[in-house]
Amino acid sequence: MKLVVLAGTPGSGKTSVLLHTIRSLIKSGKKPAVVKVDCLWTDDDQRFSKLGIPVHVGLAKDMCPDHFTIYNTDAMLDWGTSNGADIVLNETAGLCLRCAPYPDECLAICVIDVTTGPNTPLKVGPLLTTADIVVMTKGDLVSQAEREVFRERVLDVNPGCIIVEANGLTGKGAFELAEMVTGGPDVCENMVLRYNPPLAICSLCTGETRVARKHHMGVLRQLDGFMEYRGE
Amino acid sequence: MNEELTLTILGGVDKDGVPEPVKFLEVSKGEIIGIVGPTGSGKSTLIDDIEQLAQGDTPTGRSILINGKRPDAVIRVDPRKKLVAQLSQKMHFLADMTVVDFLHMHARSRGKGPELVDRVIELANTLTGEPISPDHYLTVLSGGQSRSLMTADIAVISDSPVVLIDEIENAGIKKQEALKLLSGEGKIVVVVTHDPVLALMASRRIVIRNGAMMDIITTSREEQDVCGRITQVDNWLMSLRDTIRRGEIVEELA
Numbered sequence: 001m002k003l004v005v006l007a008g009t010p011g012s013g014k015t016s017v018l019l020h021t022i023r024s025l026i027k028s029g030k031k032p033a034v035v036k037v038d039c040l041w042t043d044d045d046q047r048f049s050k051l052g053i054p055v056h057v058g059l060a061k062d063m064c065p066d067h068f069t070i071y072n073t074d075a076m077l078d079w080g081t082s083n084g085a086d087i088v089l090n091e092t093a094g095l096c097l098r099c100a101p102y103p104d105e106c107l108a109i110c111v112i113d114v115t116t117g118p119n120t121p122l123k124v125g126p127l128l129t130t131a132d133i134v135v136m137t138k139g140d141l142v143s144q145a146e147r148e149v150f151r152e153r154v155l156d157v158n159p160g161c162i163i164v165e166a167n168g169l170t171g172k173g174a175f176e177l178a179e180m181v182t183g184g185p186d187v188c189e190n191m192v193l194r195y196n197p198p199l200a201i202c203s204l205c206t207g208e209t210r211v212a213r214k215h216h217m218g219v220l221r222q223l224d225g226f227m228e229y230r231g232e
Numbered sequence: 233m234n235e236e237l238t239l240t241i242l243g244g245v246d247k248d249g250v251p252e253p254v255k256f257l258e259v260s261k262g263e264i265i266g267i268v269g270p271t272g273s274g275k276s277t278l279i280d281d282i283e284q285l286a287q288g289d290t291p292t293g294r295s296i297l298i299n300g301k302r303p304d305a306v307i308r309v310d311p312r313k314k315l316v317a318q319l320s321q322k323m324h325f326l327a328d329m330t331v332v333d334f335l336h337m338h339a340r341s342r343g344k345g346p347e348l349v350d351r352v353i354e355l356a357n358t359l360t361g362e363p364i365s366p367d368h369y370l371t372v373l374s375g376g377q378s379r380s381l382m383t384a385d386i387a388v389i390s391d392s393p394v395v396l397i398d399e400i401e402n403a404g405i406k407k408q409e410a411l412k413l414l415s416g417e418g419k420i421v422v423v424v425t426h427d428p429v430l431a432l433m434a435s436r437r438i439v440i441r442n443g444a445m446m447d448i449i450t451t452s453r454e455e456q457d458v459c460g461r462i463t464q465v466d467n468w469l470m471s472l473r474d475t476i477r478r479g480e481i482v483e484e485l486a
Binding site: 175 | 283284289290291311317318324325326329334337338340342389
């Protein structure tokens with residue numbers, strides 16, 4: 001069983017790129033299945049279902065979607081196995097850009113939109129910096145020079161990644177991605193995350209709604225950058 | 233590095249999946265080749281196939297060979313090894329940076345030195361009316377200024393042996409000078425155009441219809457003569473345009 005975790009900034013074209021990649025995988029005789037994780041709502045499962053593959057939707061609702069993804073990785077793989085899949089493709093919602101739900105033994109793909117400008121790669125964080133493959137989308141909307149500058153910025157923050165220029169409309173790049181997915185690692189027992197999750201649980205996570213500082217506990221960072229632990 | 237450069241296009245299929253009539257086309261070093269056809273017929277798609285050195289993995293199913301061989305994967309993606317420079321139709325800058333910062337970063341991405349930056353701006357300013365300053369933000373440049381800057385960038389920084397140009401005539405820049413600048417020494421130039429001057433400056437032109445390469449026309453002696461005559465008309469129109477831009481009065485019909 002292989003696991004692909006596909007993350008990226010909102011509206012970057014994750015689903016479109018994935019749809020083309022799945023078509024290419026099916027053509028080469030693979031049996032992919034998709035788990036789409038979103039926060040509140042999605043209808044992407046209908047788009048994936050048209051390809052005739054097993055699809056599962058996970059809505060994180062009031063849980064952080066990346067935490068939800070990590071917590072449910074085992075269950076996704078079990079579900080994939082029981083549906084006869086040999087590759088589980090997990091598209092995550094990606095939210096605060098502070099952590100990255102990539103286990104070590106998976107193919108980690110980050111999708112990023114070129115039209116957001118060359119400073120964006122510096123803002124995306126571990127989602128981008130710990131990915132194996134960075135997919136640049138919407139390159140047809142900018143000049144070649146601007147694409148190359150963007151690419152350079154991606155390599156500044158993730159020098160070891162493979163960059164694929166893809167297009168969700170034409171399917172450009174999908175063939176290359178499908179080949180890399182096929183050559184990706186097999187999952188193993190006891191996978192660990194590539195990057196540590198954010199600071200430990202604070203009182204907001206457990207439902208505290210009062211704003212004043214005195215009501216909050218946990219590992220907290222103050223406006224001046226000072227980090228403290230406040231417990232009972 | 234590009235001693236014996238040839239570019240080969242192996243035909244794929246048209247928009248309906250039918251094999252295209254032209255199955256093989258080889259372009260040699262120093263040749264300017266045109267792409268003509270109605271709008272929406274697939275001219276830019278052919279340019280894109282060449283830009284990404286397609287290997288039967290694009291919707292057209294075309295393959296591009298370099299010196300008769302399939303190019304390495306590295307050549308397809310690494311800008312430092314890229315054989316193809318493209319001047320695309322889409323020319324709005326989205327990067328919120330100054331001209332000089334952008335050019336420095338582009339030079340770095342191509343593995344070139346920062347000394348080329350001034351040269352790019354200087355050259356760009358020979359193609360456009362209002363000068364571009366190094367401190368201008370990219371997003372304030374006009375369409376013509378952006379095109380001029382990218383033309384100069386391709387001539388100096390990208391400097392690849394294959395240059396692809398998409399409808400340079402729409403840019404409001406000195407198109408023949410731009411073409412001369414881009415074709416440089418022994419480059420392969422592929423130019424998509426509706427402009428008779430540019431189309432007839434090419435030695436051959438590919439005719440596109442419904443996504444397919446239908447025919448290849450070699451520019452005849454007669455067409456070369458026509459090209460010479462319409463160039464004069466074109467230069468005259470260009471000088472009239474300049475007169476009007478300067479705010480002067482057009483006095484006589486030559």
